[in-house]
Amino acid sequence: MEGDRIQAEPEKDLLRFITCGSVDDGKSTLIGRLLHDSRLVFDDQLRALARDSRKHGTAGDEIDFALLVDGLEAEREQGITIDVAYRFFTTQRRSFIVADTPGHEQYTRNMATGASRADLAIILIDARKGVLVQTRRHSLICSLLGIRHVVLAVNKIDLVGFAQAIYEEIVRDYLAFAQDLGFTTIVPIPLSARFGDNVTSRSERTSWHSGPFLLDHLESIDVASGISALPFRFPVQWVNRPNLDFRGYSGTIASGRVRGGDSVVVATSGLATTVREVLTADGPLEFAEAGDAVTLTLADELDISRGDLLAAPDDRPEVNDQFAANVIWMGEHPLVRGRSYVARVGTRTIPISITAIKHKIDVNTAKHLAANTLALNEIGVCNLAAGGQVAFDPYEANRATGCFIIIDRFTNETVGAGMITFGLRRGTNLHWQPLLVGKERRAALKHQSPAMIWMTGLSGAGKSTIANSLEQKLHAAGHHTMLLDGDNVRHGLNRDLGFTEADRVENIRRVGEVAKLMTEAGLIVICSFISPYRAEREMVRGLMPSGAFLEVFIDTPIEECARRDPKGLYSKAKAGKIKNFTGIDAPYEAPETPELHLRTVGEQPDQLAQRIVDMLAARNILN
């Protein structure tokens, strides 16, 4: 019955796939053809298409199907796909979501984006060109992102006269290099996207081809990833607490199944409890599985918040603050080792830094290359350190709980994506030794609250002068202080570091850790460092309890600093004798919201230092 068919429709399963190929391999044409031949293009869209084909098309008088998919004005004009586009179509047997991703070298990030959620990849090859460097790159990225099913679409077969020998040679070439990429299925198909051969029906012109045509294969392949059969993982998205009598944990099950009565643990704390109810707006469920959005109520009141991962107690995720991962860099600005970024892992947001780049991967040859940094579209194997314990599974074992994105703290852009390979032992076996005398008790003896006063500004801005004056004043008032000065630290602790961006980051990281130890001894620590990057100052701020890190911006215009030039550095820098000099050929990122902003021009260092003292008093740091 017709009505039954409609009822049954939502039960159809969904296949997500991506198409990858180089410019002119005919990706967009193939998708346009699939949509058109599946009768999913509406008449008004077809009329617009005919209009556009005359204006921008490359198929002569015929309809250019690529224009159906190339969405943005700029793309239609240039004839290239510049971003990821998503298309939807449904046949009698299946629903499909297609990510159309560009083949340009500079767009690795787009391909990775499209591949991250796909179960299958169609890798297009121009029959006239065969397996290219790009083909290898696309296949490697698909493999890294966890795609296990590949269709090798040998396109434009019409342009080589439907020659079986050419097709078979391409297939042989491809299978030879793809054997190490871990694909479960590789199905080669000869086709012509432009004329529709072997796209939605079998072509008579390739009668020698015994395999399936494209749509037939897409409709019938079993890509079930078995995500519901994996161990139970539930990232808590939201604590649902409408009133005092109800406390539930809402989110989408990442993997596995759950039912009332199941034991679960909070992965990071190891605390165990049982699930009381699996709740939805339509009432309690007997059980729920991966992909279901539910609210769980638990038998015990545990400390659980957004970002926690609930897991099966007999098959737990790894918990570690250091791990190795494949990282794809997506930022315009290269990765800076040691810099503090923000990571999203599941529903958790946590500070993260890349502690080592073991090597980068040449995506064209899969060779390992030595690297100090990763630039846009480069992929590297890295060690990472998170600002706390993270629960995860290796990406190979569980695509849902083994991935993360990296966000720049200041631009807020997504600058990287990572797939965790394993936890690092050094993190696992290091534990905090509890101390019986806390820093508050140490500080109480000194009648002060420990704090870190962080002076930042250009070279010659007056930081050291003001810092010295400040320490004298505090000392005279009976406070216990320590002054860490940029130049002095570089004579000892940091004498192995230079002035490149990576070394400056490491310089500040070490100073931050040392200053923190000193505040734990109860001291008021005055730090006087150019510290040109916001990210590092924020990283140090993140080491300290709220209110104990006080950023003081010593603001002197660069012309004035160069005029004062107390150490003669500006004249050397201008003469090209010093490289990476802040303000000359290295950037200075001024604080946006410092606790205190001191403009030095026309002021005396003593008075400026007094203003810092006043601030400390107002904040109850000096008792």
Add this chain to the structure above:
Amino acid sequence: MLHLALKAFFPGRLPFPLLHVDTTWKFRDMIAFRDDLTRRLGVDLLVYTNEQGLRSGINPIASGSSLHTHVMKTEALKQALDLHGFDAAFGGARRDEEKSRAKERIFSFRSKDHVWDPRHQRPELWNLFNTRVRPGESIRVFPLSNWTELDIWHYIMLEQIPMVPLYFAKERPVVQRDGTWIMVDDERFPLRPGEMPQTRRVRFRTLGCYPLTGAIESEAETVEAILEEMRTTRLSERQGRLIDADEASSMEKKKKEGYF
């Protein structure tokens, strides 16, 4: 989308208000449905109209669809978001609606001026969304991005979600304009010389400002009948939206200016 949100937060209350940007040219049935529904559900409804636009006499008939949409929808939306200081706004747009929508992120970043920059969108991998904005910036969130029109109607059927009656066929007073049926929803609609509203069985697939929204002739009075009709139609959902046809790449341009 509202239905999904209510379910997602159950048994908690919806933790955000609803915002309607009212151009004053919306269908009367839609406004009645809006008021009735929000009252029944007990959710907070904010209604915003660009009063300045209203005072300057902007309307879809005299000002033309392009200017009207810009002032009374795009500008009004930006004013409303600024007024309330929202850093995120949900929208029901889907990628299957229109070509430039197909490339938009689910969490779509907007600058301080609400501008969409399609060439600098944040990559969106897995289901890990980057929600970070600085003060003044915002994100448009499209939870239904990957739904199709067919998915929507299936869901409406399965969940028995109440709908604005205009989506269902009924005899309504219409005139034919540029090959599409426009409903004469109130007395403000200026008839051309000699033009007489006719009564036709029509329904709407999308609801914009009534003088800018084309109806289709239809017999579909139930959700089931609509689903059956969609199976056989040869026209896309937005074909009734006159504003899309203003000029080539019309939607992309509107979105860059801050349209939803």
